[in-house]
Amino acid sequence: MRILLLSDIHANYAALEAVIKDAGAFEQVWCLGDVVGYGPDPNECINRLLEFDLTCLAGNHDLGVTGKAALWDFTQDAREAIFWTRHALTTFNLDWLRSLPATNLSAGYGITLVHASPRDPVWEYIMTEEIAVKNLDMFNTPICLNGHTHFPAIFRKPWDGLKVLEEHLPVNSPIQFHPYDRVFINPGSVGQPRDEDPRAAYALIDLDQMTLTHHRVLYDVTATQTKMKAEKFPSRLTRRLRFGQ
Ligand code: ZN
Numbered sequence: 304m305r306i307l308l309l310s311d312i313h314a315n316y317a318a319l320e321a322v323i324k325d326a327g328a329f330e331q332v333w334c335l336g337d338v339v340g341y342g343p344d345p346n347e348c349i350n351r352l353l354e355f356d357l358t359c360l361a362g363n364h365d366l367g368v369t370g371k372a373a374l375w376d377f378t379q380d381a382r383e384a385i386f387w388t389r390h391a392l393t394t395f396n397l398d399w400l401r402s403l404p405a406t407n408l409s410a411g412y413g414i415t416l417v418h419a420s421p422r423d424p425v426w427e428y429i430m431t432e433e434i435a436v437k438n439l440d441m442f443n444t445p446i447c448l449n450g451h452t453h454f455p456a457i458f459r460k461p462w463d464g465l466k467v468l469e470e471h472l473p474v475n476s477p478i479q480f481h482p483y484d485r486v487f488i489n490p491g492s493v494g495q496p497r498d499e500d501p502r503a504a505y506a507l508i509d510l511d512q513m514t515l516t517h518h519r520v521l522y523d524v525t526a527t528q529t530k531m532k533a534e535k536f537p538s539r540l541t542r543r544l545r546f547g548q
Contacts (some may be wrong), residue, residue: 310336310450314342315494322521455491
C-alpha cells in the first residue's frame with residue numbers, strides 16, 4: 304500500500320495540487336497538520352484533502368484558527384494570517400479543523416504520527432540531535448513521522464548504536480525502515496518550505512516494502528503569491544515562498 308505523506312500545507316493550493324499530481328498512485332493520505340495558516344487557499348486545500356482516505360492531525364496553526372491555541376505564541380505575521388483564515392473558512396471546514404486530534408497518533412505498521420514532537424505534539428521543533436534524543440522515550444514505535452519545522456530531516460538511533468544522529472534525507476531515493484531502529488522523519492513542508500529550496504516537499508511511503516521516499520516538486524509560486532497580494536497578506540509571508548525561507 305502506498306501512502307502520500309504531507310505536512311504543513313499552509314493553505315497553498317498550487318503546491319498541494321502539484322504534489323498530488325507528482326505523487327502518482329496512492330491509497331491513503333497521512334497529513335501531519337498545519338493544513339491552514341500563512342496561505343490564501345484554506346477551503347480549497349481542505350476540500351481537496353477530503354477527497355482522499357485521510358488521516359490528519361492538527362498543527363499549531365490549525366489550533367490557532369479554531370481558538371484552541373493561544374495567539375500570543377505566534378508571530379505577528381502568523382497571527383494576521385490566522386485572523387484572515389478564520390473569516391475565510393466555511394463553517395463546515397472550520398468544524399472539520401476543530402475535529403482534528405492534536406496528539407501522537409499510532410498509524411499502525413510501527414509508525415507514530417505527530418505534528419511537532421512526541422513530548423509536545425503542538426509546539427516543539429525537532430531540529431537537533433539533542434531534542435530528538437529527549438523525545439525518544441515519548442513514543443514506542445520504531446518510526447515517528449513529524450512535521451512543524453518545515454525542514455526535511457531524519458534523526459536515527461540505529462539498533463546497534465548508542466547515539467541519535469542526524470542523517471541526510473535524500474530526494475527520490477527510498478530509505479528503508481528497520482524494525483529495531485528508532486527514527487524521526489520529517490517530510491518537509493508542502494506549502495511553505497524553509498530549507499532554501501522553494502519546491503513543495505512531501506514523501507511517499509510504501510508499506511509493503513517499508514520504505515519512505517522524499518520528493519520535491521516545482522509549483523506555481525506566482526499563482527499563490529498573486530492571491531496573497533490581492534488579500535493583503537503580510538508581504539514577508541508572500542515573499543518567502545519564492546526563496547523557500
Ligand atoms: Zn507549519
